[in-house]
Amino acid sequence: MNSFWDAVNELLASSGYANLTWTSLVMVGVAGILIYLAIVKEFEPLLLLPISFGMLLANLPLGGLIHPEFYNTGTIDFDTVFHDGGLLDILYLGVKLGVYPCLIFLGIGAMTDFGPLLSRPSSLLMGAGAQFGIATAFIIAIAIGFDPNVAGSIAIIGGADGPTAIFLTSKLAPAYLAPIAIAAYSYMALIPLIQPPIMRLLTTRKEREVVMTQLREPSRTERVCFPILVAVLVILLLPSVAPLIGMLMLGNLFREAGVVERLSDTAQNALINIVTIFLSLTVGATAVGDQFLRPQTLGIIALGLIAFAFSTVGGLLIGKLMCLVTRGKINPLIGSAGVSAVPMAARVSQVEGQKANPANFLLMHAMGPNVAGVIGSAVAAGVLLSLFG
Amino acid sequence: MTRMSIPEAVTVGLFCMAVVFVVLIVLWGAVAGFARVIGALEKLLDGSGGPSGGRA
Numbered sequence: 001m002n003s004f005w006d007a008v009n010e011l012l013a014s015s016g017y018a019n020l021t022w023t024s025l026v027m028v029g030v031a032g033i034l035i036y037l038a039i040v041k042e043f044e045p046l047l048l049l050p051i052s053f054g055m056l057l058a059n060l061p062l063g064g065l066i067h068p069e070f071y072n073t074g075t076i077d078f079d080t081v082f083h084d085g086g087l088l089d090i091l092y093l094g095v096k097l098g099v100y101p102c103l104i105f106l107g108i109g110a111m112t113d114f115g116p117l118l119s120r121p122s123s124l125l126m127g128a129g130a131q132f133g134i135a136t137a138f139i140i141a142i143a144i145g146f147d148p149n150v151a152g153s154i155a156i157i158g159g160a161d162g163p164t165a166i167f168l169t170s171k172l173a174p175a176y177l178a179p180i181a182i183a184a185y186s187y188m189a190l191i192p193l194i195q196p197p198i199m200r201l202l203t204t205r206k207e208r209e210v211v212m213t214q215l216r217e218p219s220r221t222e223r224v225c226f227p228i229l230v231a232v233l234v235i236l237l238l239p240s241v242a243p244l245i246g247m248l249m250l251g252n253l254f255r256e257a258g259v260v261e262r263l264s265d266t267a268q269n270a271l272i273n274i275v276t277i278f279l280s281l282t283v284g285a286t287a288v289g290d291q292f293l294r295p296q297t298l299g300i301i302a303l304g305l306i307a308f309a310f311s312t313v314g315g316l317l318i319g320k321l322m323c324l325v326t327r328g329k330i331n332p333l334i335g336s337a338g339v340s341a342v343p344m345a346a347r348v349s350q351v352e353g354q355k356a357n358p359a360n361f362l363l364m365h366a367m368g369p370n371v372a373g374v375i376g377s378a379v380a381a382g383v384l385l386s387l388f389g
Numbered sequence: 390m391t392r393m394s395i396p397e398a399v400t401v402g403l404f405c406m407a408v409v410f411v412v413l414i415v416l417w418g419a420v421a422g423f424a425r426v427i428g429a430l431e432k433l434l435d436g437s438g439g440p441s442g443g444r445a
Contacts, residue, residue, distance in 0.1 A: 117420075118420060118424065121416075121417045121420040121421045121424075122417060124413040124414070124416055124417045124420075125410075125413065125414070125417065127413060128406075128409045128410045128412075128413040128414070131405075131406065131409050132406065134402075134405060134406075135402030135403065135405050135406045136402070138398060138401065138402050138405070139395065139398045139399055139402045142392075142393050142394075142395060142397075142398035143395055143398070145392075147391075147392065147393075148391075148392075148393045148398075148401075151393075151398070218424070219427060219428070219431060221427045221430075221431065222423070222424055222427050225423060225427065226420065226423075229419055229420070229423055230416060233412075233415060233416060233419055234412060234416070237411075237412055237415065238408070238412060372413065375413065375416070376409050376413055379408065379409050379412045379413070380405055380408075380409050383404070383405045383408045383409070384405065387401065387405075
């Protein structure tokens with residue numbers, strides 16, 4: 001009989017219940033809140049749901065699905081990962097090696113219509129101005145004591161581009177991947193709350209009422225040449241950004257060439273969906289209690305908000321400048337869409353424009369700075385990678 | 390990685406923004422220039438009167 005109770009005790013001692021710690025309990029609670037926000041509030045559910053479930057799985061003790069400690073050093077010991085790693089360790093290699101963000105960029109390229117940017121190339125200026133938050137957050141992060149590589153990874157949250165943030169952080173500061181990715185995607189979901197007060201604060205009612213003239217329709221030749229031109233020019237200028245810009249433009253070429261419908265369809269549907277599952281599940285799984293529950297996480301979340309706000313300010317200021325230069329032909333509200341977050345930020349410009357003038361349709365005009373912001377944040381990531389990688 | 394002073398951080402921030410602006414302004418020029426070249430070529434080839442759609 002004693003041996004039976006010994007066996008029961010041994011079974012209980014080796015169960016996950018006996019190995020629960022306060023950090024894992026807190027993280028399970030955080031995962032529960034994120035699952036709630038994804039399902040009930042529909043905050044970026046396509047990303048937040050797999051991220052939060054990955055977080056839940058990783059914090060149930062002894063599951064052995066992922067071992068974040070395998071990746072905290074600069075190099076990957078593939079022998080250890082393949083022999084001792086769990087399912088999510090294998091999938092996480094796609095994040096660690098920078099494969100998933102690039103494949104997601106391929107899908108984004110295939111989904112993106114660069115037509116509004118081609119019709120008004122000056123939109124690129126607003127896409128550049130809206131990276132202002134990256135510089136601001138970097139300086140503040142250094143001032144409060146973060147190392148330069150970590151500060152660069154935190155600052156890229158201001159680019160409002162999840163894959164770019166994950167790509168850069170996986171290279172510069174992998175130990176901070178989970179809080180940075182979660183902050184980036186959470187703030188992207190909160191754009192309709194973060195941007196409007198700043199937009200109203202920095203623009204006059206007269207500026208918000210500006211009605212913009214209809215855009216011309218770019219020719220098919222222009223659309224086909226654009227991705228080739230951007231890939232050549234940007235990669236020659238900044239080789240470190242080749243994986244992101246190269247894949248973004250390849251996806252767009254699939255879309256615009258008109259001769260590879262199947263490839264375009266796969267890139268913008270099946271492929272991006274599969275990679276999104278792998279990426280978000282494994283990023284969430286890196287949020288284990290011991291590494292996530294530290295004071296720096298709060299700093300990252302606060303700095304991410306500052307980065308987002310200053311990027312919005314930068315885009316709006318360039319928008320106001322362009323409004324001034326063109327004598328009121330550009331509505332400065334489209335400047336805030338330069339923070340990427342396609343198409344959420346452009347929709348916010350549309351909503352705010354219509355509040356000021358119900359006859360105003362800014363959506364297509366805002367898509368120009370919006371897609372320019374994707375290129376801008378990738379370029380900023382390339383600069384930070386060149387400096388600290 | 391070694392810590393960075395605030396003046397250095399400001400320099401890095403400004404440098405980052407400068408590169409982003411230079412790259413995107415170069416792209417602006419290239420896209421606008423290419424649109425003109427393509428428009429002229431299309432006009433030359435089919436005599437249709439400029440890029441499809443024309444400026445609104």
